Amino acid sequence: MAEVLTLTTKVREQELLSYSSTSLSMIMAIIEEVQVCFPMLPNTSCRKPLQNRAETIFNYILLSCISVLTVILNLLVIMSISHFRQLHTSTNFLLLSLAISDFFVGLFVMPIQILQTGGCWFGGNFLCALYNYLAFILTSASVGNMVLISVDRYVAICDPLCYSRKVTVRRVQLCVGLCWACSVFYSGVIMMDFLKQPDKYNSCYGECIFVVDFITGAVDILVTFIGPVTVIIVLYMRVFVVAVSQARAMRSHVTSVTKRSSVCVTKKSERKAARTLGIVVLVFLICFCPNYYPSFTGEDNLSSDEFSVFALWLLYCNSCFNPVVYALFYPWFRRSMKLIVSFQILQPNSCDICIL
Numbered sequence: 447m448a449e450v451l452t453l454t455t456k457v458r459e460q461e462l463l464s465y466s467s468t469s470l471s472m473i474m475a476i477i478e479e480v481q482v483c484f485p486m487l488p489n490t491s492c493r494k495p496l497q498n499r500a501e502t503i504f505n506y507i508l509l510s511c512i513s514v515l516t517v518i519l520n521l522l523v524i525m526s527i528s529h530f531r532q533l534h535t536s537t538n539f540l541l542l543s544l545a546i547s548d549f550f551v552g553l554f555v556m557p558i559q560i561l562q563t564g565g566c567w568f569g570g571n572f573l574c575a576l577y578n579y580l581a582f583i584l585t586s587a588s589v590g591n592m593v594l595i596s597v598d599r600y601v602a603i604c605d606p607l608c609y610s611r612k613v614t615v616r617r618v619q620l621c622v623g624l625c626w627a628c629s630v631f632y633s634g635v636i637m638m639d640f641l642k643q644p645d646k647y648n649s650c651y652g653e654c655i656f657v658v659d660f661i662t663g664a665v666d667i668l669v670t671f672i673g674p675v676t677v678i679i680v681l682y683m684r685v686f687v688v689a690v691s692q693a694r695a696m697r698s699h700v701t702s703v704t705k706r707s708s709v710c711v712t713k714k715s716e717r718k719a720a721r722t723l724g725i726v727v728l729v730f731l732i733c734f735c736p737n738y739y740p741s742f743t744g745e746d747n748l749s750s751d752e753f754s755v756f757a758l759w760l761l762y763c764n765s766c767f768n769p770v771v772y773a774l775f776y777p778w779f780r781r782s783m784k785l786i787v788s789f790q791i792l793q794p795n796s797c798d799i800c801i802l
Contacts, residue, residue, distance in 0.1 A: 483566035483652035492652040494565045502563075509560045509759070512766055516552030519769035520545045526782035529791055532801050533778065536618040537598055541772070543622045544591040547584045548765035555581045556762055563755075567654035574654035575644040579637055585761070586629035589674045592730050594621055596681040599724075603685045636666055671738050678727055685724070726771050733764035778802055 484491035523545040527533045558569075558577050567574060598618075602609045640646065640656050647657045658666065736757035772779045778801045785791055785799065 483568075487651055490651045492566060492650040505563065506560060509556065509563070512763060513552050513556035513560065516556065516763075516766040516769075517549060519766065520549035520552060522783050522786060523769050523772060523779065524549060525786055525791070526779060526801075529786075529797050530782060530799060530801050531797050532799075533782070534615065536613045536615050537595075537602070539615060539618045539622065540591060540595050540598055543625070544588065544595070544768060547587045547591065548768055550580070551584050551588075551762055551765040555584060556765075559758070559762065562654070566652045568652070569654070571644040575637075575641050577654070578644075578656045579633060579641060582633040582637060583629050586632055586670055587626055588730075588764070589670050589734075590625035590629060591622075592727060593674050593677055594618075594625060596678045596727060600681040600685055604688050632669065636662060667738060671734065675731065675734075678731075682724055682727060725775065726768055729767045729771065730764055733760050733767065737761045 481494045481496070482491045483494060524542060527538045527542040527545070555577070561568075569577070598613060601613055605612070634641070636658065637656070644654070647655045736753075737760070739757065769779075781801050785796070790796060790799075
């Protein structure tokens with residue numbers, strides 16, 4: 447009788463072990479299926495990276511709020527400058543162009559990048575090429591707008607008597623149009639091979655990767671980072687020196703009235719505008735520099751480590767920081783924002799309201 451019980455126990459143990467191994471295999475199969483981007487293509491599909499659910503939800507909510515805030519704030523800037531005639535100045539048209547590029551970053555680039563944080567691309571090759579092309583255009587246009595803003599402030603501070611003659615609204619509109627046209631053309635040249643074959647560098651189905659060779663990357667860094675940053679820094683150093691010297695001259699009162707009339711004395715509003723736009727440029731440099739850091743160190747700038755993701759989102763967040771700076775330092779933006787939110791711009795002749 448004892449032998450029968452022992453045999454029965456061994457059989458049950460073997461059945462339990464077999465059942466446990468089968469259950470474990472089923473669980474592992476389910477996990478593998480969940481981790482695959484496209485379960486119907488298990489052999490060629492990319493796998494999803496393991497992520498903490500609570501952390502993923504928090505990141506989605508935070509990045510979505512940044513995207514919505516970027517769209518709303520830049521839309522307010524666009525509506526303010528476009529609607530009120532008193533804001534139709536050469537400097538504000540440059541800010542309008544910058545706000546348009548920032549608006550599209552928040553409307554298209556950020557949401558798609560948020561969806562891509564899951565590790566899978568579901569848009570196909572065409573949308574992959576279109577997304578990267580649009581992101582490249584908007585980045586190049588933002589850099590070009592920053593250079594134009596720096597040139598505008600340089601002329602306004604260093605040569606104020608000739609500013610109205612040299613910097614006209616028509617010339618600014620022409621420069622803005624050329625900036626966007628050059629961004630479209632330059633992005634197309636840089637991404638020519640990628641646009642022809644978007645899946646050239648994809649290792650699996652469900653991936654969207656844009657890779658440039660060493661020569662193309664070096665040219666891009668020179669054109670979109672080193673060159674513009676050098677121009678911006680040199681111009682603003684000159685603006686800072688001139689503004690400080692003029693402020694000292696005005697405080698000391700050592701020059702005669704006749705001599706003052708012949709010296710180019712910058713108005714207080716121009717210096718304040720230069721200081722505000724200087725802050726915008728400083729924020730721009732802080733947001734853009736980390737994204738180009740791997741290129742200078744020789745690392746792969748497409749690696750998926752935390753620093754690369756942080757640098758990319760910091761670059762995109764620059765589009766949200768710009769209108770925040772306007773709200774803090776520009777009284778006309780706060781006034782126009784109140785009029786827009788209260789729907790007073792729908793009243794007749796609201797475009798002629800005094801904002802400044």
